[in-house]
Amino acid sequence: MTNRGGLADVLVSAGALLGVPGTEDRLRLAELAGSPRRICVLLIDGMGYHLLPSAAPHAPLLADVLAGRTGTLNELSCSFPSTTPTSLATLGTGTLPGAHGVLGFTVNVPGTDRVLTHVRWRDDPAPRAWQPEPSLFDRAEAAGTRVAVVSRPEFAGSGLTIAAYGTPRYVGAEHAEQLATGALAELAAGPGLVYGYHPTLDAVAHEYGVASPDWARAAAAVDRLIARIVDGLPDDAALFVTADHGALDVPAEGRVDMDADPQLTAGVRVVAGEPRVRYLHTLPGAAPDVLATWRELLAGRARVLARDEAVTSGLFGPVRDEHLARIGDVVVIAEGTTVVLASAHEPESVGKLVAFHGALTPAETAIPLIGFAAG
Numbered sequence: 001m002t003n004r005g006g007l008a009d010v011l012v013s014a015g016a017l018l019g020v021p022g023t024e025d026r027l028r029l030a031e032l033a034g035s036p037r038r039i040c041v042l043l044i045d046g047m048g049y050h051l052l053p054s055a056a057p058h059a060p061l062l063a064d065v066l067a068g069r070t071g072t073l074n075e076l077s078c079s080f081p082s083t084t085p086t087s088l089a090t091l092g093t094g095t096l097p098g099a100h101g102v103l104g105f106t107v108n109v110p111g112t113d114r115v116l117t118h119v120r121w122r123d124d125p126a127p128r129a130w131q132p133e134p135s136l137f138d139r140a141e142a143a144g145t146r147v148a149v150v151s152r153p154e155f156a157g158s159g160l161t162i163a164a165y166g167t168p169r170y171v172g173a174e175h176a177e178q179l180a181t182g183a184l185a186e187l188a189a190g191p192g193l194v195y196g197y198h199p200t201l202d203a204v205a206h207e208y209g210v211a212s213p214d215w216a217r218a219a220a221a222v223d224r225l226i227a228r229i230v231d232g233l234p235d236d237a238a239l240f241v242t243a244d245h246g247a248l249d250v251p252a253e254g255r256v257d258m259d260a261d262p263q264l265t266a267g268v269r270v271v272a273g274e275p276r277v278r279y280l281h282t283l284p285g286a287a288p289d290v291l292a293t294w295r296e297l298l299a300g301r302a303r304v305l306a307r308d309e310a311v312t313s314g315l316f317g318p319v320r321d322e323h324l325a326r327i328g329d330v331v332v333i334a335e336g337t338t339v340v341l342a343s344a345h346e347p348e349s350v351g352k353l354v355a356f357h358g359a360l361t362p363a364e365t366a367i368p369l370i371g372f373a374a375g
Contacts, residue, residue, distance in 0.1 A: 007078045011136040012094040020140045032072045032371040033238035037191040040239045046202025048246015049366035058216045059223030072371040081277040082364040085118035087244030092164035093133040096317025100133045103326045105274040110325035121159030135166030146192025150182040180228040209249045209354035233374040241370040247355040248363045254337040259344035275339035276358030279328025287329040301338040305331045334359045
């Protein structure tokens with residue numbers, strides 16, 4: 001169980017096994033699965049690597065994986081911020097956030113005061129312009145590989161779906177049973193690449209916490225989903241299960257509401273990001289003062305960086321010039337179990353969440369890669 005790469009390597013490596021031009025097996029998946037003609041990549045939203053032991057008592061298949069009795073398990077890292085829109089674009093393009101530009105859960109649209117929420121995005125801005133990297137699904141399809149995406153019907157044609165996946169054939173699946181049925185049907189239809197996305201575990205973590213009975217039940221349902229696909233794999237198929245991030249529960253004392261403190265709002269024009277990673281876009285000339293104030297008031301609770309510091313540190317990978325302004329003038333990365341709420345800038349429901357992610361702790365960034373080969 002080693003850290004051998006990142007989320008950006010998963011589809012690139014799967015494509016290499018299927019002979020997609022311009023890809024390479026960065027994760028050495030051939031050592032795990034041989035030469036499958038059909039590959040399913042299943043992404044379980046929020047199933048962080050460090051949550052697997054918590055899931056195991058409720059998830060017999062995952063318990064067997066952890067114990068080394070079935071499948072293979074490796075630890076990967078997601079990209080930063082450790083949040084779903086950024087991770088899905090990283091997976092789908094095989095590039096880091098600085099290249100694809102989906103740089104957070106919410107980001108400021110440069111030149112405006114507008115904040116774009118990537119999970120509610122449709123066609124403004126145009127997905128192909130906002131995210132310039134070609135998707136690995138489109139590249140595989142153009143090379144003659146059969147491709148299908150199986151996910152919730154309501155995600156079809158969304159800005160994030162197009163930005164992350166391109167425009168491969170889309171199969172709607174409202175719940176886990178339909179996801180398993182749809183993925184197996186696509187695998188049975190012929191050689192190629194099938195991708196499935198399951199969001200429920202993350203949603204339950206946010207609402208109830210990873211220490212809750214509700215999360216345990218959701219983990220058990222994930223286990224059944226994976227087992228159903230494993231049991232139905234064709235003889236020449238492989239399944240790779242991964243995640244977009246982990247999660248951690250945040251107690252009441254870990255919550256800082258920036259909008260309740262005039263010192264934290266002074267000089268701030270636009271607030272973006274999310275509670276574990278804040279992007280602060282400042283009024284003209286205010287960035288140095290905002291940086292100093294936040295560093296003082298959140299000392300020991302957050303890493304506070306100027307945009308240039310965040311970029312040159314390599315957090316996002318190389319950043320395209322046209323994407324730079326999407327990053328805040330000040331970047332606030334929560335540490336420990338701190339979150340920075342913004343009650344005047346985001347829905348009230350955000351402050352009621354129990355679990356969060358987005359920052360740099362292993363609980364948020366470590367993700368599994370679980371492999372199963374038929375036979």
